[in-house]
């Protein structure tokens with residue numbers, strides 16, 4: 001048989017099938033067709049060796065995207081960029097990278113402990129051509145998983161959970177994080193793109209590791225917090241002189257945990273109820289920051305003591321009670337108070353919205369009210385200190401790309417003797433022009449450190465000489481005071497005093513009964 005004949009016969013066979021299907025659609029009632037469809041599928045199911053699971057984009061609630069579908073989409077997008085042939089640019093992360101997902105009607109395979117799984121993305125376009133306000137919701141997308149039947153248990157009991165968990169983690173990593181700032185009682189946000197990380201943060205390695213471990217423990221501690229019955233939140237107090245990296249540390253924390261940042265400006269918050277409103281709006285996986293807490297407000301006020309006695313009089317006379325309340329209300333200052341802030345930190349509603357970190361920063365830890373910073377509220381106190389040699393090495397790596405240099409020893413010694421903030425060290429290390437090489441920058445830093453050392457020595461000498469002068473004056477005054485007082489008085493005065501007070505010659509007062 002020639003090729004042409006073969007093609008002709010194939011064509012007529014397909015034509016015959018199409019005609020038969022058209023006749024079936026045309027002459028058989030819908031009910032009958034459904035029966036054939038259903039039982040046909042059952043029959044095929046008897047011999048079909050595969051298990052299929054479908055995950056729809058919208059289930060039940062038409063307006064709420066299925067979380068499982070989203071998680072699978074994230075999981076598959078992470079796996080599909082190498083495997084799928086047709087990809088869809090889905091979202092843009094931080095203006096840097098495009099997130100690629102499987103296009104509609106695309107298929108990829110996945111491997112789970114040696115089991116092969118087929119994933120397909122499908123889209124059902126509605127047959128009715130009616131007008132819709134939400135055309136994108138009418139396109140019914142779904143993922144279909146196909147696997148050999150013999151792996152049913154592994155797939156349903158472990159694989160799907162694994163995919164959803166992985167997918168959620170990928171989604172968190174890929175999400176655009178936000179930096180919220182408040183304008184009175186409203187949050188505005190921009191994309192959070194601070195580049196600081198713990199790798200670039202200059203501080204002693206051991207201390208840095210401690211903070212990182214603490215954060216990891218917290219972020220994985222959901223079950224632990226539930227077990228001990230505590231809201232899943234942790235307070236950090238960062239304190240230290242200006243330019244030691246407190247704000248930089250917060251950015252590094254947010255990048256490390258992939259959290260949003262809420263930068264709360266307390267001075268623009270009118271009162272406690274506005275504060276509560278703002279905080280209720282914050283979401284989980286976020287860091288709430290109050291910078292320079294000592295300057296933000298006068299938070300040294302005492303907490304209002306609890307009303308201990310039930311006032312019967314007030315209860316009997318509702319008019320006077322109301323009057324008293326009104327008076328109290330008008331007297332009440334309209335501002336955020338320490339008690340309002342404490343309620344925010346450990347009030348019941350502070351637990352809504354999942355994991356949260358609260359960070360306070362201050363230059364003057366000793367100014368803060370002990371109630372505010374006691375453990376349990378501010379669980380971890382982190383001192384950000386002047387630049388040490390370890391911190392300097394990180395800055396040298398960041399700014400000059402060097403790990404060692406013959407001038408390092410000198411710098412190390414100077415850093416031990418002087419106090420320079422990492423911000424100042426960084427400023428000296430940053431090349432100001434193309435002519436400045438690493439050695440020039442290091443020498444610049446040495447000169448700056450020597451100047452500080454000189455100034456400190458001068459200051460010390462000045463202080464010492466002032467102290468010496470003071471103690472000399474004190475000594476002179478003391479000596480002057482020690483002159484016998486009696487000598488200045490005349491004999492008549494003395495005898496008068498003896499007479500008046502009944503003193504005897506040895507100076508003791510006579511006891512008169």
Ligand SMILES: Nc1ncnc2c1ncn2[C@@H]1O[C@H](COP(=O)(O)OP(=O)(O)OP(=O)(O)O)[C@@H](O)[C@H]1O
Pocket residue numbers: 200201202203240241242243244245246247248249362363384422423424426
């Ligand atoms: N520990 C550090 N590691 C890396 N860079 C730092 C560090 N400390 C300061 N810097 C640099 O100095 C600049 C100022 O630091 P930062 O704003 O974090 O200091 P701060 O402690 O918050 O100061 P302030 O008390 O004035 O708010 C940062 O932009 C950063 O470049």
Ligand SMILES: [Mg+2]
Pocket residue numbers: 246247248291361
């Ligand atoms: Mg700061």
